[in-house]
Amino acid sequence: MVVQAVIFDIGNVLIGWQPEQFFDRVIGQERRMAFFDAVPILEMNDRVDTGENFHDAIAEMITLYPNWADELAIWRDRWIEIASPAIDHSVRLLRALRRGEHTVLALSNFGNETLEMAEREYPFLEEFDQRFISGEMGVIKPDAAIYERLETACGVQPAALLFTDDRPENITAAQARGWQTHLFDGPEGWAARLVADGLLTEEAAQ
Template sequence: MIEAVVFDIGNVLLEWQPERHFDTFMDAQDRKRLFAEVDLHAMNDAVDKGGNLPDLCAALAEAHPEWREQILRWNADWLQMASPAIPHSVRLLRALRAKGIPVFALSNFGIGTFAMAEGKYDFLQEFDRRYISGHMGVIKPDPEIYRMLEADCGVAPEALLFADDRADNIKAAEARGWKGHLFTTPEAWADRLVAEGLLTPEEAI
């Protein structure tokens, strides 16, 4: 029996598509070359482990002066990249909580970037418990982050249902006994919550 539902945030509750944002101000071929030559996602992983985004961005820009302006946009435009919210997923979060079902967040997110996101998206303050990688010092899919959640919340692994958009994160959770849902659309996630008996079809709309 499911006792708590765990939501990833990026691409589950709000969209996270940096390449799409960079395409709005760069030629497509130049953007592809930028992302091939500069590991912006590795920098973001360092942020998600607790690093400071402005400092890491500045250091990367200094290491790649030919892309300096574009790299610094990762910091300047961060909130624009982490958007928009996914309204149906937010409704599902609130529907679960309205029924008294504990809802947790487990997300790779920086300390500073999460604080920014909280200021824009009120639903990020509505979880019963939040497990944010920047504060934990470890990111998914490292097994340690799942163990830390289990130890803190006291819910047995088999009683946790976890939605994430990355297959490797789901696989790591399932290896610990969690039930996993690979998030593709909010409609499919709604169907899973109904199938698990957590929401009625009407509540999951």
């Protein structure tokens, strides 16, 4: 079926999201591994992505894990450095699709407060026709409910949606609903898919 709407994930598609690599640089790999083993920081991040207040979640974690207060403060105070850099080629693809008058949506696991921080750093995050953000919706990928709500809100048949995401489980969930999908492993492959589907010319996809 002809694609009627293109859907971007945000983290690791439009902006980097590699917290392990960031902490390896800042505190060293050994200390980072101990931190991630001792503190359920990624689980906390999922809670924030489901709508829990970012600052409240960090404060709670500092209370529960005082020996890791410094590392948790880094997560709080330098969060925008973790969510970096912009993936420039992907941003160009987003804008090329918009110039071609294609409908472009975002479907992302993102907290409310962290999205505000990201918007200030990356204004292109406000350039979608519609955004479906887990923190606002109270549900995260790969829960089927978030995909269903996007379908209902955008009014496009599932088979006419093309979705890219870097996480296989999120792609599998979209496929189960009949979406067209692309597992993102770099902007070059995504660009080639958009060209192959006739959504962009090779020149526009550069």
